[in-house]
Amino acid sequence: MKYLNLVWLIAFSIISNLSKAQESIKTDLLQNIQGRNTTSLNGMWEIIVDPLENGYYNHRYKAKPDGYFINKKMESPSDLIEYDFDSDWQISVPGDWNTQFDKLYYYEGTVWYKRDFHFNGNSDEAAYLYFEAVNYEATVYLNGEKLGTHVGGYTPFQFDVSGKLKEGENFVVVKVDNKRKREAVPTINTDWWNYGGITRSVHLITVPKKHIFDYSIQLANNNPDLIEGWVTVKNGKEGEEVAISIPELKKSVTAKLTDGKASFSIKAKPVLWSPSNPKLYEVNLSLGNERITDRIGFRTIKTEGAKIVLNGKPVFLKGISIHEEAPFKTGRVVSVEECRILLTWAKELGCNFIRLAHYPHNEAMVREAEKMGFLIWSEIPVYWTVLFDNESTYANAENQLKEMISRDKNRAAVILWSVANETPEGEPRLKFLTQLATKARELDDSRLITAALDTQGSREGAKFIEDPLGKVVDVIGINNYCGWYAGAPGDCADIKWATDYNKPMIMSEVGGGALYGLHGEKNERWTEEYQADVYKNNIEMMRNIDFLAGASPWILMDFRSARRHLRRIQGDFNRKGLISEQGMKKQAFYILQDYYLNENN
Structure with missing residues (x-):
């Protein structure tokens, strides 16, 4: 009995600690970037390979305020600056460094990425810097200012850069580190290649200040004749309306914002998505002058005993x-x-x-x-x-x-x-x-x-x-x-x-x-x-x-x-x-x- 009590105490401690860790997790992703006004930042980026992380730490292994992320340039012939993105290697983004450079085939460590881009601002717009994936740890800087860090090599992340972009020329620097770690996800031992780099596309996305941010639209779990969902809005006002329409089904509805979220339901009998008929419907979401279009399928999935049941x-x-x-x-x-x-x-x-x-x-x-x-x-x-x-x-x-x-x-x-x-x-x-x-x-x-x-x-x-x-x-x-x-x-x-x-x-x-x-x-x-x-x-x-x-x-x-x-x-x-x-x-x-x-x- 004492042993069982000890097990439960340990289990409770683990769960409590995990709950504390979860409190710091804030996943905040813009939905359907394909339906937005985007500027691609794909193409050739300058890189600096930095196995000792000299671009971040000084010789005492302390973080330095003037690291590579400020993209410093010589102002006089006597300046001592021991890096220069513009005269270093270039690499294609999206892509991995392992297969683009023979010297980096087995490399695991830090590579700094830099990209210059032009921005024509609009005071009525918000902007997001969106990365589809970077393997594994990415620390992102805009014009020398740190935006934040993301950990995980296969999922998207973004930073709200509204008000941070300059009219005209800007630059983004990303410190990418793909070192394997015992505590990481995945852990240090895997059976696939640890491709390093900005491995998926990068986008600068502009939207109205008040904009549709996220949404979920699907068949109700227990009613295949009911489409239900929700829409979240950034910078919206309480009671404002979001319009949702599915033209092919001749269905439309409006939903009012409550605490930034509008929930809705639509009675309909859509053709169900299946492997033999992968039917997708045009779905439109509107808020003021903003209109977003997605292609969404409707289907049901459940289990019955040892069967998987689709529709x-x-x-x-x-x-x-x-x-x-x-x-x-x-x-x-x-x-x-x-x-x-x-x-x-x-x-x-x-x-x-x-x-x-x-x-x-x-x-x-x-x-x-x-x-x-x-x-x-x-x-x-x-x-x-x-x-x-x-x-x-x-x-x-x-x-x-x-x-x-x-x-x-x-x-x-x-x-x-x-x-x-x-x-x-x-x-x-x-x-x-x-x-x-x-x-x-x-x-x-x-x-x-x-x-x-x-x-x-x-x-x-x-x-x-x-x-x-x-x-x-x-x-x-x-x-x-x-x-x-x-x-x-x-x-x-x-x-x-x-x-x-x-x-x-x-x-x-x-x-x-x-x-x-x-x-x-x-x-x-x-x-x-x-x-x-x-x-x-x-x-x-x-x-x-x-x-x-x-x-x-x-x-x-x-x-x-x-x-x-x-x-x-x-x-x-x-x-x-x-x-x-x-x-x-x-x-x-x-x-x-x-x-x-x-x-x-």
């Missing part, structure tokens, strides 16, 4: 996992065209579902996938052994969860929020992930919660799902590499699965590696024949799981990983892709394609 009908998720790795050239995905190439391959494979691993992918990927009819699993990089008993680690993870949900809450294609991948069982982990799941439901109760698990027990000759996190999530993801990390491919077909949870299961990872063009017998590892045999036998195994609701095998395309040291086979690539980094399809691609196109799942 009232069970759906089997024929999926594939995808990393945000650019086809053909590798490096971070930086364009809509690269997103479309990856999604076109997934469509050719026969997929109706994609798992965007192991972090939120860029917004273009989500929007393009929605247009093409893919259901989406989106997750935060709580991966392997993050510090589950660390207060700041939890605060970081929750903030990334909030930013992911804030950006994509209006995308009908997203049906699953994932809170973790392959995390080891234990009480701190269970509390950490339970609290994340609770927060996700608090922020968005219209989607399902999942996590990818990799620990299974055995019972009566079957693999048994007993992870206590199964009680917390709505859909159980299972990563299982029979034939690759355990057993031979031929051992897999007859494996039986069992569970005490009456919930859907997705085989979230399954597969094996192969070097494209390497051939041999099916028992020769790294050959296409071996990988194909892994898929054949694991597909037979999945056919016999009566609570299986889908699969997202690992992975669509080979991707860079510094863990992969077998030089003549891997060469810094995880070779589990069905397609090589140069776009060549391996034999296993066609094995999975046949399963998806010809099975009546």
Whole structure:
């Protein structure tokens, strides 16, 4: 009894500390930047590589007031200034430094970015400096003034720069640091490349002083004939009206602001979004002279026992996992065209579902996938052994969860929020992930919660799902590499699965590696024949799981990983892709394609 009391005291202490950490989290994201007046700051930026952080610290390791962020220039021939952005390297933004400079291929540390831009001001406008993502820690300065810091490499952030911009020439400096840290999210050990830099687009966004800031529009959870939502307004007045219209449905409504937020509902019978008919409606929001247009789909998603039910009908998720790795050239995905190439391959494979691993992918990927009819699993990089008993680690993870949900809450294609991948069982982990799941439901109760698990027990000759996190999530993801990390491919077909949870299961990872063009017998590892045999036998195994609701095998395309040291086979690539980094399809691609196109799942 004393031991149990001690456990509960420790648990209460952890939860109390986590709650204190959450109080400091302020996620504040402008919705639908595509629908705004934006000036792109993409293009060539000047950079200074600074492994010792001389641009920030002096020789006593104290922060200095005249660091690189003030962009100091020589005023006389005798001035001692030991940096000059304008004569240093240039780099393309968006993009990573690892694949743009051979010397920075393995580099992890600080790089300073600088960009000059012209601004024609308007006293009636507000302005935001918006970053779609910077990996990993970004400290941003405008004209030498610090705007703030953002931590997390895969979610957007912004700064209100109203009144801070000068008429005419301005400059922005970003201190980017991608050093891996034990307390970070993800933690120090991962199986993907730690691409450093301003990896996604940068925008200067101008809006009226009084403007629509955020909104949520979707079908009511328990009434498919009711569209409901809310709109928040910055600098609005109590009682002012926001107009919402859906022209194709011939519906419009006005809602009054109360404490900066206007809630509304619309009776309607929209055509429901689905993979076979990814219907999107034009939705207009108006406030005074401001008008914003978005394209939004409406659908319902829930579980019934071991089934995932989309729009009232069970759906089997024929999926594939995808990393945000650019086809053909590798490096971070930086364009809509690269997103479309990856999604076109997934469509050719026969997929109706994609798992965007192991972090939120860029917004273009989500929007393009929605247009093409893919259901989406989106997750935060709580991966392997993050510090589950660390207060700041939890605060970081929750903030990334909030930013992911804030950006994509209006995308009908997203049906699953994932809170973790392959995390080891234990009480701190269970509390950490339970609290994340609770927060996700608090922020968005219209989607399902999942996590990818990799620990299974055995019972009566079957693999048994007993992870206590199964009680917390709505859909159980299972990563299982029979034939690759355990057993031979031929051992897999007859494996039986069992569970005490009456919930859907997705085989979230399954597969094996192969070097494209390497051939041999099916028992020769790294050959296409071996990988194909892994898929054949694991597909037979999945056919016999009566609570299986889908699969997202690992992975669509080979991707860079510094863990992969077998030089003549891997060469810094995880070779589990069905397609090589140069776009060549391996034999296993066609094995999975046949399963998806010809099975009546």
